Amino acid sequence: MARRRPSEPPILPGFSHIRLLGSGGFADVFLYEQNMPRRQVAVKVMLADVVTENVRQMFQVEANLMAQLSSHPSILTVYQASISADGRPYLVMELCSAQLAERYRRERLPVAEVLRIAVQIGSAIETAHRQGVLHRDIKPSNILTTAYGHPVLSDFGIAATLSAAPTHDTVGMSIPWSAPEVLLDRTPGTVQSEVWSLAATTYSLLAGRSPFEVTDGPNTSDELIGRITRARVPAIGRDDVPEALEAVLRRAMSKDPAKRQQSAIELVRELQRVELELGLVPTQADVAVDDWALATVSDPGDRTIVRAVTPAAAAARPGRRRRRALAAETAVAAEGTGSATAGAGRRVAARSRATAAVLVVVSLLVVGLGAIGTVLALQGDDGIPRVTGIQAARDGSTIVFAWDDPGLLDGDTFRVQVAGGEQTLQRSTEFAVAAVPGDRVCVTVTVVREGRAGAPSSERCAEAGE
Incomplete structure (x- = not known):
């Protein structure tokens, strides 16, 4: 099958061309070295003979979408997008392997x-x-x-x-x-x-x-x-x-x-x-909390960002028993995509959380939003529904707490508090905890609406089996 010859790499201010990485139907991808900060990058360049107004718009859409999403540790990071001197749109991206x-x-x-x-x-x-x-x-x-x-x-x-x-x-x-x-x-x-x-x-x-x-x-x-x-x-x-x-x-x-x-x-x-x-540690699923900066303190000008607590940090607390709330997704406080260091840091942090000595076991039953750090100054409000009748079921060393939906509105979440442990924000009416056999686990559940917490449920406790 005949293949087209790659296009000529464009001259890009601040970048030095090294070699071709690959070719597609609408673009070539080249390896460049960025002069400052000095790093190797992949540059996707549209072919001159396919650049129409419609293609330009599609390329702009791709650039905008990837820029908006690339703070996620499993989405390719885009550093910048522009149009070369010869009129070809291009994307400057994180250098990755296609092997x-x-x-x-x-x-x-x-x-x-x-x-x-x-x-x-x-x-x-x-x-x-x-x-x-x-x-x-x-x-x-x-x-x-x-x-x-x-x-x-x-x-x-x-x-x-x-x-x-x-x-x-x-x-x-x-x-x-x-x-x-x-x-x-x-x-x-x-x-x-x-x-x-x-x-x-x-x-x-x-x-x-x-x-x-x-x-x-x-x-x-x-x-x-x-x-x-x-x-x-x-x-x-x-x-x-x-x-x-x-x-x-x-x-x-x-x-x-x-x-x-x-x-x-x-x-x-x-x-x-x-x-x-299979006996494997479940892989962490990174999905951002919808309102990841929901917590406030009493002073309206002093706001606290809710961040994920890593398993290693939680393990360092004195007197903690080895139990971890199961959560389907860990809350990620995105900090922007402005540099290669930030992009790499997000991924290193994500892998560190997944491989720490004491790991968050990921729930298969809940739509969790992660182990959340202390939420400050969430005040009660009688207009917010209250969770009642929490049930507990044991499956070996795993305890599953469940309750009926008291009437969540769009944007509401449940705040699940494990006694002596972390808080978790989620939409699911089930919450699973992996505990040491014989360990007693207690939880309370509170509905959070627009940064305010309703009355907490009665505490429900259960003991993990063998």
């Missing part, structure tokens, strides 16, 4: 590694969805790896807002990882079609091939579309892949979108459950 897309084809990736990647990328997709953005091109080649081995989602070039209604002829797609309803032109993309694509990508990393690709037959576009829209999901074909994981992926790739997990975070939780069943 994963080749590696899964030539070697068997460990199940634990694939689950870790899927959870981290899934949390990035969930974050994009909460910002109203569909990626619409989730596939292995769009998962890059940082210098620290952290997976990041790239290429929002054909992304669209959830509220937009783009025409189908403006939508690109990668057939092997596109949902049936997208291939059949029933929709340009939905949250459920992204769930399908994330599952198909996870399947590919495990199987060494896309889900409906065959090794002993034709894999033309028409053949693939026919299998994706009509055939059952084939077995992965690995003895070390548990049936529970195959079942999760089969559900996510159901032909009927209504039968799939209805959000990326729901799929992430099921993958975390598989990690637990």
Whole structure:
């Protein structure tokens, strides 16, 4: 197959060209060295012969989307965007490796590694969805790896807002990882079609091939579309892949979108459950709190930012027992994307939290928003509903507390306080705690509305079993 020659690298003030990194249908990616601060970066440059006003607008959309989202530790960081002297738009991005897309084809990736990647990328997709953005091109080649081995989602070039209604002829797609309803032109993309694509990508990393690709037959576009829209999901074909994981992926790739997990975070939780069943420490899912600066003190001019508490910091408290609240997502206080140091720091911090000696075990039952530090000056308000009738169930050393929804409004959260431990903000009416066998765990639950807390529930206690 003939391939086009790469374009000439543009002259960019403050950057020195080094070499070509790769070529695509609409752009080339070059390695440059930025002069100040001195660092190597990847620069994506649009091809001159495809630059139309529509393409310029798409490129600007990509730049804006990635800039808004790249504070997430699993989304590629964009440093700047501009137009070169010869009129070609370009993006300056964090330098990452694209080896994963080749590696899964030539070697068997460990199940634990694939689950870790899927959870981290899934949390990035969930974050994009909460910002109203569909990626619409989730596939292995769009998962890059940082210098620290952290997976990041790239290429929002054909992304669209959830509220937009783009025409189908403006939508690109990668057939092997596109949902049936997208291939059949029933929709340009939905949250459920992204769930399908994330599952198909996870399947590919495990199987060494896309889900409906065959090794002993034709894999033309028409053949693939026919299998994706009509055939059952084939077995992965690995003895070390548990049936529970195959079942999760089969559900996510159901032909009927209504039968799939209805959000990326729901799929992430099921993958975390598989990690637990395999005896692995569940991978942290990073999803920002909706109102991460909700706490205030009595002086309106003195505001306190709510931050995540790392497991290591919590373990340092004297007299603490080894129990940790299970949380599906840890609150992240984003601090901007202005420098490479900040971008790397976010990822190092995320990995440090996931690998600290005492780890936050991620809940598979709750829509948690993380272990939150002390929330200051949340005053009671009789107009806020009160949680009653908390029930507790034991599953070995795990205790699951559950209660009825007293009538949350949009924006309300439950604040779960573990006695002698952390507070957690969440929307779910279930909360799981991993405790040392024989340990007694007590919780109270309070509804928080617009920075104010209602009356707390009665304390509910339970003892962890063996």
